[in-house]
Amino acid sequence: MKFLAEEIEAYSEAHTENENELLKSLNRETHANVLNPRMLSGHLQGRFLSMISRMLRPEKILEIGTYTGYSALCLCEGLQPSGKLITIDINEELETLTQRYFSQSDFVDQIDYRIGNALDIIPTLQDTFDIVFMDADKINYISYFNLCLDKVRPGGFILADNVLWSGKVFDKELKKIDKDTQALMDFNRIVHEDSRVSNLLLPIRDGLMILQKL
Numbered sequence: 223m224k225f226l227a228e229e230i231e232a233y234s235e236a237h238t239e240n241e242n243e244l245l246k247s248l249n250r251e252t253h254a255n256v257l258n259p260r261m262l263s264g265h266l267q268g269r270f271l272s273m274i275s276r277m278l279r280p281e282k283i284l285e286i287g288t289y290t291g292y293s294a295l296c297l298c299e300g301l302q303p304s305g306k307l308i309t310i311d312i313n314e315e316l317e318t319l320t321q322r323y324f325s326q327s328d329f330v331d332q333i334d335y336r337i338g339n340a341l342d343i344i345p346t347l348q349d350t351f352d353i354v355f356m357d358a359d360k361i362n363y364i365s366y367f368n369l370c371l372d373k374v375r376p377g378g379f380i381l382a383d384n385v386l387w388s389g390k391v392f393d394k395e396l397k398k399i400d401k402d403t404q405a406l407m408d409f410n411r412i413v414h415e416d417s418r419v420s421n422l423l424l425p426i427r428d429g430l431m432i433l434q435k436l
Contacts (some may be wrong), residue, residue: 225389236268239269240265244327245292258300263296272299275299282306283307284355285309286340287340290320293357295329306332306349311336350381352362352374355381360387367382368384376435377436379435380432385428386429391406
């Protein structure tokens, strides 16, 4: 998942604003007690998400893939006082942990945390979003993109995590391309060719695709 030299990444983190204490605690607890802690956005990417949100000052954010809530809390840092973040996750086993951290945050009244299948929930949403952050199952990235695009305001953004997939999307030495890798390769190609959005793929952590609706 890391494409920068460790020294560069460490230097970047050392010269990036710190996580607040709640995020530090969530980061530690996720790594200590939860399976697949690499799914957590972490310090550098979390501060990037916070910065994007603070730049845009969104009224409505949709997150697909909550995990333990770290990225949701980062995105909330830029919300308008009347704003709302809807976050969807299919894993009910993490609900108690995630809800505990949401309830300790300043954004408890602004977070709408839903457990269920995002493919079923997204079509029911009536909101228009300023930001959509996709960080769920990779097989459905294209479906999420298609479901969300009409719900994003013109000029709004869709961010998609893990689009470099530990380098598998460009590894010509792979003997077999698994379903997740193929899905991400297809997603990257499709959004790159889609005239409804402009796109920028950043090699942050495991790759972050930024799409702006035209």
